[in-house]
Each structure stands twice: as structure tokens, then as C-alpha cells.
Amino acid sequence: MPELNRILYVEDDDDIRQVSQLALEDVGGYEVMLCESGQQALDSVASFNPDLILLDVMMPDMDGIETFHRLQDQGALDGVPVILMTAKVHPEEMARYREMGVVDVIPKPFDPMTVSEEIARIWERYHD
Amino acid sequence: MTDSSSDSQVNSKLNKLRSAYRSRLNEELERISEQAQEAHTHDDRGEALAKLRHRLHKLAGSAGTFGFHQLGNHARYLEQQVQRWINQSEPVKPQELEQLNKELSDLARHLGSDEAMSSAVGVESTEQSADSNSPAIALIERDSILADYIAHQLESFGFRVQSYQDPHELLNNDQGGMDLLLLDHRAGASEVAATPTDHWKALLREVACPVIFMGGHEDFQVRLEAVRAGAEGYFVKPLNIPNVAAKITRSIRKRRQGEERVLIIDDDVDLLAYLDTVLTHAGMTVETLQDPSHLLDRTSSFQPELVLLDLHMPEVSGDELAAMLRQFEKWNNLPILYLTQEQDQQERAHALMRGGDDFINKPVGEEFLIKTCRNRVRRLRDMQQAIALDGLTGLLRHANIKDALETELQGAARSGNPLSVVMLDIDHFKHVNDTYGHALGDVVISTVGTLLTQHFRRSDRLGRYGGEEFVAVLPNCDANAAERLVNRLREAFAEIKFVDRETSFSCSLSAGIADTRNFPGLMGEQLLELADAALYTSKQNGRNCVSVAPAQ
Missing domain, CATH: 3.30.70.270 (Reverse transcriptase/Diguanylate cyclase domain)
Known part of the structure; x- marks a missing residue:
């Protein structure tokens, strides 16, 4: 299994970006790039070259789903799993996301002390 | 991931972020009510509602991360409510917006109880954790010798007891985390004289936990007062402490029985989301199912205490599903309610014969839905306990x-x-x-x-x-x-x-x-x-x- 090092997180909420830095860098020990909009993610994904992407769903202008499709069109998602960060989803909704190619959903609010472990578990399952 | 030395660093950073977040919250709550106000007055109500929903969505997604769980849950509930208004074709009624305003003001109340909760949770070692799990009793008794005696005896039963002279002293102290209040009904007698019932009602609303009264003598009037004030028990002095302790244990156990588990099957995704939100917000554990063919699997894995079945679904009807569940001995006593608009008496009678217990009529009122579900589960639990538990001790037979x-x-x-x-x-x-x-x-x-x-x-x-x-x-x-x-x-x-x-x-x-x-x-x-x-x-x-x- 390849090692998980670099995580790109697209999130428009300032508070969540700040606490994610702590949760992913300090607690999880990952290298993290935080983007505040889908556009910023499209611009910087190639240079950062992430192993995994976290996407907030409800964002103004370009939402998480559109960001997902445009990243896909850019070819930025080949071998790069995407996790959606959103409210609790129904099984039916989850099935639709899976069909799109989303690997998993982490429900918000997340616990900053354990979210890295959750990501690591999803990463393991993805490479199983 | 981290070793323990850096744990404290992470914690202190997290605390800093948390207090920064907290300091912005009041302003954010204000903006949310302004936004709701705008939905009241604005010509383009749709746009105002969309903005309001977005703010609530952000709050719901972030508050829990910073430890404000109740605030976050309530925000999620309000977000879904606004979402429904956005989805529906008919305009929102003024009284609905009125109601929303009231519920928005509850956000501040939830914030308050989140804070009380976090200050009540101290640093605890594993050795102490058993003690901090033991129920906390507040005792109001003016006779200090008697108070010491009661406290000491209750502590032998494993309760933590905090004594107060009168209700004021209790209210002036932080009462977060109190599980039960035991008080002499003559405490604070001066106020009692005028309108006793109102006085107690106000106090009990404030403490928001079960209350047991103690009294000097057997008196119908005092017992009635206790009932009207919402007390769960009344004991005459001299107290029989083991009986009091048993009553306290039962009261607290009832409270701590845990969330009701409800499974809902309906082909209407929006209705599912609505029912899920309302019941989850009321403190129940909910699972929803759109595809009835998974009914048996899900009932086995989730172990619901109540099933809500849509009566009319395209491929299979609710009464057929009820009949299917009843084929299993183990689900014979599982409460099943039909969700329906069906008014035809014959149809309804037929559905009951197939195994459902009752109906919840669509459109579903929140209050009625919550009370009905809670009541059904409570009855089921009482019945199961009566069968499984020894009457004298409340332990398993x-x-x-x-x-x-x-x-x-x-x-x-x-x-x-x-x-x-x-x-x-x-x-x-x-x-x-x-x-x-x-x-x-x-x-x-x-x-x-x-x-x-x-x-x-x-x-x-x-x-x-x-x-x-x-x-x-x-x-x-x-x-x-x-x-x-x-x-x-x-x-x-x-x-x-x-x-x-x-x-x-x-x-x-x-x-x-x-x-x-x-x-x-x-x-x-x-x-x-x-x-x-x-x-x-x-x-x-x-x-x-x-x-x-x-x-x-």
C-alpha cells in the first residue's frame, strides 16, 4: 500500500480550515494544502500533487460536486481518492456519490482529534 | 500518530481555536436572526431563505467540531426546516416564520448548555471515572445535621451529593451535570407562601432534571403541590433512605435509558429526510430505508424499537411489510405504525389486521410524531422490563x-x-x-x-x-x-x-x-x-x- 502523505482540502469555512490544519498536520502528521474555493483547488492541484482530496460539498460559486467533476476532467483524480466532507447522508445519497466515483463521506461536524484516523482507515480500505 | 508529549500542545492549540470560534459565535447568531428577519420583510423571500439556510448549514457543520454539539444539532434541525420551505411551492406562512424566530433564539440556549457541559467535564483519570459517572444529587435541606445524615447515607449508595441551604444557593451555583434534585418542600418558605405551585414550577424549569420532594407529614395538599410542580416522588420524614435511593435510581435510569431506535420506510426521500431530522433532533436514533427489499436485513442489523411504514409504496405496500415482519416470532412485539393519508375505514381496518398497530396521518405534525414515537417505545420498554426484571430489585431475573x-x-x-x-x-x-x-x-x-x-x-x-x-x-x-x-x-x-x-x-x-x-x-x-x-x-x-x- 502506498503511503498517505499529502492531503488537499477544499473548504470555504475559515474556522474549519484552521482547525483542519491542526487536525491533519499536528494530529495526523500529514502535509496539507488548504483551498478556500473550488477554483483555487483547480489551479493548485497539479503543483501540489496530492495523494488524497477532501471536498466540502456546499460551497458558494462552485460547489463540491462541480469541483469534483472539473478535477476529474483535468485528469487530477487518476489514482487520487476523494472524500466528501458533508452533513450525514442517506444510504441512497451515498450510493449516488459512490457511483460518481467518490470513495467515502466523512460527516460534519467531525472530531478534530480523530478525523485523521478516519481518513487513514478510508485510505487503507481504498487500497485493499 | 502523536505521542503524549505533543498531545498537550495539540490540546492547547485546539483550545485557542475553540475560544476564537466561541468569541465569534454571538455575532454569528445575531447575523442569523437578522437574516431571518430579512426573510420576513424582503420582497425576494427565496433569496433571503437561501442565505439563511447557508448560514445555518455552516454553523451546523462547524459547531460540533469545536465542541458545541447541541448548538450544532439545533442548527442542523433549523437548516432542514428552512430547506423544506425552499423546496415547497406554496409560500411560507407568517406564523411559520414567527415560530422559526422563536426556535432561532433557542440557539443561544443550546450554546449555554454546551458551555455548562464542557465546564462540568473536568480532567479525569481512569480511577476517578467511575465516580464521575455516578449520579450527582443536589440536596436542599435547611437542617444541616439532617442534611449531613442524608448525604452520607446516599453516598453509601454510590451517589455524589451536593448540599444547599435553599433554592437560591443552588441556582446561584453552577448546576451543570446535576442528575436529580432532592428537596424539602418547605425550603425557601417565604416565597412559597404566596403561590407555592408557581414558585416550584419556576424552580423546576430552571434545574431541568427529575425532582423528588421530602415533606414533614402526610398531607394531601402538599402531595398535590408536588404533583402539580412536576415532582416524580414524595417522601415523608423520617426518611426511609433505602427506599429513597431505590426511587432515585429508577428516576435516573428512566432518563438514561438511551435513545429510542426508530426505523422508517418510505419511498418519498424528502419525507424521509424530514422525519429523520425531526426525530433525530428530538434525541432518537433513526435509520431510514427507501428500498423495502432491505427491510429484513436492516431490521436485523439495526434492532429498531419502532418501525414506521409508509402504507402506499409503488412496489410493495406497508401492510404487506408489516405482515412479513410479523412472520418472525422475535418481531411479534415490535411496534409498527403506518404513515398514511388513507381515510377509508375499511382499508385502515384491513391494514391493522395485517400486523400494524396504529396510524400516523400525513401530513405529519412534529409534536404529535415525537410524542407518539416516544410513547410507543416507552411502553415497549416497560413491557420488556416487566418480563425480564425482578420486581423488587429491578435486576434481571x-x-x-x-x-x-x-x-x-x-x-x-x-x-x-x-x-x-x-x-x-x-x-x-x-x-x-x-x-x-x-x-x-x-x-x-x-x-x-x-x-x-x-x-x-x-x-x-x-x-x-x-x-x-x-x-x-x-x-x-x-x-x-x-x-x-x-x-x-x-x-x-x-x-x-x-x-x-x-x-x-x-x-x-x-x-x-x-x-x-x-x-x-x-x-x-x-x-x-x-x-x-x-x-x-x-x-x-x-x-x-x-x-x-x-x-x-
Whole structure:
């Protein structure tokens, strides 16, 4: 299994970006790039070259789903799993996301002390 | 991931972020109500509502991350409500917006209780955790000698007791985390004189936990006052402490029974989301299912205590699903309610014959939905308890504790964790019965029941095995830990004074423990025999002590 090092997180909420830095860098020990909009993610994904992407769903202008499709069109998602960060989803909704190619959903609010472990578990399952 | 030295650094950083977030919250709550105001007045209500929903969505997604869970849950609930308004074609009614404003102001209240909660949770070591889990009782009694006596006796039962002179002193202190209030009905008598009931009602609303009154004498008027104020119990002085303790345990257990588990099947995704939100917000655990073909799997895995079935679905009807569930013996008593618009009496009668218990009419009112679900689950639990629990002690009956032991043994075998079986017996119980009568003997037995419930974890299984004999099954607990726990219980029991007219007396108990790690592969029956043999050793050694079955 390849090692998980670099995580790109697209999130428009300032508070969540700040606490994610702590949760992913300090607690999880990952290298993290935080983007505040889908556009910023499209611009910087190639240079950062992430192993995994976290996407907030409800964002103004370009939402998480559109960001997902445009990243896909850019070819930025080949071998790069995407996790959606959103409210609790129904099984039916989850099935639709899976069909799109989303690997998993982490429900918000997340616990900053354990979210890295959750990501690591999803990463393991993805490479199983 | 992190070692413990950097843990404290992370914690301090997190605390900084948390307080920064907290300092912005008031402003954010204000903006949210402004936005709601705008939805009131603005010409383009749709846009104002969309903005409002977005703010609530952000709050719902972030508050929990910073530890404000109740605030976040309430924001999620309001977000979904606004979302429904955005989805619906007819315009929002003014009184609905009025109602929303009221519920928005509740956000601040939830924030308050989140803060009270986080300040109540201190730093706790593992050794202390049992104590901080034990119920906290606030006691209001002006006679300080009596207050000390009551507090000391209740502490023997494993309660934490905090004494107050009068209601004001209680309200002026931080009461976060209080589980029950025990008070003399004459406390703060000056205010009582005018309108007693209103006074108590106001106090009880403030404390928001079960309340038990104590009174000087048996008096219809005072009892009525207690009932009207919402008290759960009324005891006449001099207090029979074991009875009070049993009542407290029952009141708190009712509160802590946990979330009601509700499974909802409907083909309408929006309605599912709505029902899910309303019931989850009311504190229930909800699972929803759009595809009825998974009904049996999901019912098995989720173990609901109530099923809501849409009566009319495209491929299969609700009454057919109800009939299917009823084919299984184990789901015979599971409450099933139909969600329907059907008014035809014959259709409804037919659906009832197929196995559903009642109807919830669409469109579904929130209040009615919550109360109906809660009531159904409560009845089910009461019935299950009446069947499984011993009436005197509230513990499992003989057959049920043996079943519970087998179940826990399987769990322990899977996990590889230790498990201890404890057998306890009241010393010289026949002498108590012969000297003080059976009524007082029953009080002694129920006292052991209360003590067991207080001293052990909720995951432990406790039963009344025979007349004065008890069994405790302690998963994840080796003989050493079990011995410590049981000794603590033994000492507490010896402290309790039973009152018989002019005299008082105390009792003791003996116990035997068998640890599965010393006897790998044995069945429940054999472990019980080993624990019983160890109990016999305790009796031989002079009683009032604990023995562990030696490894063979």
C-alpha cells in the first residue's frame, strides 16, 4: 500500500480550515494544502500533487460536486481518492456519490482529534 | 500518530481555536436572526431563505467540531426546516416564520448548555471515572445535621451529593451535570407562601432534571403541590433512605435509558429526510430505508424499537411489510405504525389486521410524531422490563441473568478480554427476616439491588439469582479489578442503616468471584459453580468478605 502523505482540502469555512490544519498536520502528521474555493483547488492541484482530496460539498460559486467533476476532467483524480466532507447522508445519497466515483463521506461536524484516523482507515480500505 | 508529549500542545492549540470560534459565535447568531428577519420583510423571500439556510448549514457543520454539539444539532434541525420551505411551492406562512424566530433564539440556549457541559467535564483519570459517572444529587435541606445524615447515607449508595441551604444557593451555583434534585418542600418558605405551585414550577424549569420532594407529614395538599410542580416522588420524614435511593435510581435510569431506535420506510426521500431530522433532533436514533427489499436485513442489523411504514409504496405496500415482519416470532412485539393519508375505514381496518398497530396521518405534525414515537417505545420498554426484571430489585431475573452471562461469554471469547462472574449473598438473611419481618427483609434485598446498579458500569449485567443471592457479570474486568469493586460495594452496604421503629441495624454480604482467564473454555453454568464455591469460602472465612476462585 502506498503511503498517505499529502492531503488537499477544499473548504470555504475559515474556522474549519484552521482547525483542519491542526487536525491533519499536528494530529495526523500529514502535509496539507488548504483551498478556500473550488477554483483555487483547480489551479493548485497539479503543483501540489496530492495523494488524497477532501471536498466540502456546499460551497458558494462552485460547489463540491462541480469541483469534483472539473478535477476529474483535468485528469487530477487518476489514482487520487476523494472524500466528501458533508452533513450525514442517506444510504441512497451515498450510493449516488459512490457511483460518481467518490470513495467515502466523512460527516460534519467531525472530531478534530480523530478525523485523521478516519481518513487513514478510508485510505487503507481504498487500497485493499 | 502523536505521542503524549505533543498531545498537550495539540490540546492547547485546539483550545485557542475553540475560544476564537466561541468569541465569534454571538455575532454569528445575531447575523442569523437578522437574516431571518430579512426573510420576513424582503420582497425576494427565496433569496433571503437561501442565505439563511447557508448560514445555518455552516454553523451546523462547524459547531460540533469545536465542541458545541447541541448548538450544532439545533442548527442542523433549523437548516432542514428552512430547506423544506425552499423546496415547497406554496409560500411560507407568517406564523411559520414567527415560530422559526422563536426556535432561532433557542440557539443561544443550546450554546449555554454546551458551555455548562464542557465546564462540568473536568480532567479525569481512569480511577476517578467511575465516580464521575455516578449520579450527582443536589440536596436542599435547611437542617444541616439532617442534611449531613442524608448525604452520607446516599453516598453509601454510590451517589455524589451536593448540599444547599435553599433554592437560591443552588441556582446561584453552577448546576451543570446535576442528575436529580432532592428537596424539602418547605425550603425557601417565604416565597412559597404566596403561590407555592408557581414558585416550584419556576424552580423546576430552571434545574431541568427529575425532582423528588421530602415533606414533614402526610398531607394531601402538599402531595398535590408536588404533583402539580412536576415532582416524580414524595417522601415523608423520617426518611426511609433505602427506599429513597431505590426511587432515585429508577428516576435516573428512566432518563438514561438511551435513545429510542426508530426505523422508517418510505419511498418519498424528502419525507424521509424530514422525519429523520425531526426525530433525530428530538434525541432518537433513526435509520431510514427507501428500498423495502432491505427491510429484513436492516431490521436485523439495526434492532429498531419502532418501525414506521409508509402504507402506499409503488412496489410493495406497508401492510404487506408489516405482515412479513410479523412472520418472525422475535418481531411479534415490535411496534409498527403506518404513515398514511388513507381515510377509508375499511382499508385502515384491513391494514391493522395485517400486523400494524396504529396510524400516523400525513401530513405529519412534529409534536404529535415525537410524542407518539416516544410513547410507543416507552411502553415497549416497560413491557420488556416487566418480563425480564425482578420486581423488587429491578435486576434481571434468574433465567435472564443466565442468558446474559452466555451472551457476554461469547463476546469475551471473541474479543479475548477477561470477564468476571460474581456471586453475592446477604449474610444471616434469615435472621433479618425472623427478627424484623419480611417487609424490612424486602427493603434489605432491594437495597442490594440499588447498590449493585450504582456501583457497577452500565455494561455490566446484574441479576437477582435467588432469594437473597445475586449475580453480577462483569465484562472486560479481571478478578483483581472485580475484587476491588465488590469490596467497595461490600463496605458501602455495611454502612447503611436500616430503621425498625426505635432500633436500627445494619447487614453485611459475602461474595465469590470467578475470572474466565483462570478457567479458559468453561461454560456459564460451570463459572457460576466456581463463583458459588468461592462464595462458600467467604462464608467459611467468617462472612463479610470476598474470595476469588483459585486457578486450577
